[in-house]
Amino acid sequence: MSHFFELIQVALGHRTKLSTTPSPKEWEEIYQSGINHTLTGILYSGIERLPKEQQPDLSLLWLWNDDTKKIEEDNTQHRKRASQLLNKLLRDGYKAVIFKGPSLYPYYPDTLKDRRTPGDIDVWIVSATKDGRTIPVSLRQIIEYAQKTLPDRFLCYVHYDFDVFSDVPVELHLRPSFLCIPLYNHRLQKWFRSVAHEVKYEDTQIQTDAYCILLLLHIYKHLFETGIGLRQLLDFYIVLEYYKTNDHKDLDKALLSYLGLSQFYQDLRYVMSVVFNGEEPTPTANERGQFLLDEIMNAGNFGHHDQRIKQTTGKTSFAIEKLKHNFRLLRQYPSEVLWEPFFRIYHWMWRAFRLWRFE
Numbered sequence: 001m002s003h004f005f006e007l008i009q010v011a012l013g014h015r016t017k018l019s020t021t022p023s024p025k026e027w028e029e030i031y032q033s034g035i036n037h038t039l040t041g042i043l044y045s046g047i048e049r050l051p052k053e054q055q056p057d058l059s060l061l062w063l064w065n066d067d068t069k070k071i072e073e074d075n076t077q078h079r080k081r082a083s084q085l086l087n088k089l090l091r092d093g094y095k096a097v098i099f100k101g102p103s104l105y106p107y108y109p110d111t112l113k114d115r116r117t118p119g120d121i122d123v124w125i126v127s128a129t130k131d132g133r134t135i136p137v138s139l140r141q142i143i144e145y146a147q148k149t150l151p152d153r154f155l156c157y158v159h160y161d162f163d164v165f166s167d168v169p170v171e172l173h174l175r176p177s178f179l180c181i182p183l184y185n186h187r188l189q190k191w192f193r194s195v196a197h198e199v200k201y202e203d204t205q206i207q208t209d210a211y212c213i214l215l216l217l218h219i220y221k222h223l224f225e226t227g228i229g230l231r232q233l234l235d236f237y238i239v240l241e242y243y244k245t246n247d248h249k250d251l252d253k254a255l256l257s258y259l260g261l262s263q264f265y266q267d268l269r270y271v272m273s274v275v276f277n278g279e280e281p282t283p284t285a286n287e288r289g290q291f292l293l294d295e296i297m298n299a300g301n302f303g304h305h306d307q308r309i310k311q312t313t314g315k316t317s318f319a320i321e322k323l324k325h326n327f328r329l330l331r332q333y334p335s336e337v338l339w340e341p342f343f344r345i346y347h348w349m350w351r352a353f354r355l356w357r358f359e
Contacts, residue, residue, distance in 0.1 A: 227299025
């Protein structure tokens with residue numbers, strides 16, 4: 001795995017070459033790892049920076065090049081769709097912000113901007129407009145608007161499937177994220193409401209600590225949803241480095257503690273230091289951080305490549321696999337794991353009895 005990490009570091013400009021030249025078999029493994037973690041285009045940028053004698057053979061190089069060109073085309077289309085989506089929502093009377101996905105474009109270095117593998121578009125409605133005025137918007141208003149626009153789509157506690165485009169999936173967020181522990185979730189939703197007015201609409205991004213917290217939560221929640229890949233960690237790393245360069249500060253420790261995310265953030269810093277900076281870890285962080293790194297590498301992007309999880313479409317069997325997956329995290333993150341089944345029951349009631357009408 002060292003060559004894989006080293007190539008990421010070359011792409012980020014932290015190395016100029018690999019420690020040794022990979023064999024053809026090792027290059028195939030690096031290529032597959034890039035697919036598993038949706039880092040194909042990022043790795044190709046690393047290959048372009050390598051000395052010629054360390055690059056893979058031409059057949060794999062051309063395949064990698066074709067994959068990267070497709071990623072660049074997809075990014076152009078995603079940014080176009082994100083702009084169209086915001087304009088549609090504005091015409092319909094809502095101000096919204098894109099987070100994750102296309103909104104990460106300004107943060108990435110120029111050599112990597114178009115090579116991040118895009119997924120769906122996540123949009124969060126934060127207010128409504130009336131007669132030129134910005135007014136609060138309720139959860140009920142957002143859901144009723146979404147269901148009227150596109151009936152009978154999937155609704156959950158966090159988002160509504162809002163596929164207004166045929167080529168790019170869209171999630172219309174009712175709230176940016178959530179936590180299973182009731183106290184921390186209450187604090188989180190309260191905090192989201194307090195920062196909603198700080199979004200910068202013209203650049204379709206959030207210009208506060210909220211952006212970093214959103215990305216951190218995205219990683220944290222998907223860790224419990226069956227797994228997370230390195231693409232999401234790279235997003236978080238890139239934004240953190242951007243803020244450190246421009247604001248010379250780290251994430252607010254008091255805020256992390258308030259939301260119960262301090263320990264996970266420290267574990268994640270270990271992973272990022274090993275994968276992206278190639279730094280030696282501190283002994284005290286080694287056990288927890290190494291566990292998290294191993295979990296990430298085993299799972300791949302959203303757990304799609306995790307050999308420990310049976311891929312299934314049945315709701316019951318999927319729930320069982322998810323519980324088995326979460327049980328492995330019990331020692332490191334006990335509160336979130338133990339509260340998850342209770343939150344799942346509440347979530348079922350929230351949907352079945354349309355409890356969102358009262359939020």
